[in-house]
Amino acid sequence: MEGARSPEDYDDLSDEELQAELAVLDRARPSAHQAAGGAPRELGWVLTVGGLLGLWAAVELVLSELKVAADPDAALACDFNPLIGCGSFITTWQAHALGIPNAVVGTVAFAACLTVGVMFLAGVRPARWFWGALVAGATGAIGAVFWFQYQAFFSIRMLCPYCLVVWVVTIPIFVNVLARAAQAGHVRLPDRLRRTLVQDRWVIVAVWYVLVVAAAVAIFWDQWVLVLA
Secondary structure (H helix, E strand, C coil): CCCCCCHHHHHHCCHHHHHHHHHHHCCCCCCHHHHCCCCCHHHHHHHHHHHHHHHHHHHHHHHHHHHHHHCCCCCCCCCCCCCECCCCCCCCHHHHCCCCCHHHHHHHHHHHHHHHHHHHHCCCCCCHHHHHHHHHHHHHHHHHHHHHHHHHHHHHCCECHHHHHHHHHHHHHHHHHHHHHHHCCCCCCCHHHHHHHHHCHHHHHHHHHHHHHHHHHHHCHHHHHHHHC
16 A cells, blocks of 8 residues: 555654554554643643633623622523523522532632643643543532532422533533543553543533433423423
8 A cells, every 4th residue: 555654664763753653543542742641632622612611601600699699689691581590500509519609619620621721732741640630620520510410400400501501511521531531541441441432532422412401301391391382
């Protein structure tokens, strides 16, 4: 095949060039940049854009809570109908599960996410412990999303638009962080799981979105009918 390398050709490549060649042949294999602690630009953009959107949603929730604290009868721009709104959310105990507004925690977390994204886009190669902390943070975030989804679906019985933004950005952040950490060996996973996670990460995100939407439609079906009637 024209352009194909012979085994002898690889002997003349540097370690970094060899890593790049192998990464092209095997999409689940880390590049030299990843092996050194860096991240693909894709992950940098996922964290940057996700961090920006999540930060915006968290700040809007904080501002909404301040508005309600000043005037309990205030009309909020995020209250669209009896099913979708944030006014009922920010006064619940679930919105203050840690003793302070969840939105304050989210503001700090998404600001950190944005910072890490910019750092990766700049080509920084952090230490292995940093990747462990990043995976732990992303796992904690998706765990919080799972918990709040359950509360929204079965306890509060409403959907908060700003919370929906947080759900939308946290899912790809978690999947991509775990996939890239596993790809570079910062997280040890079975080889088949690692390959599936790396190669099909956006399929996993899409399926996850479909499952959440299907759950929301099924659980709130009666309320959807009333709202849309």
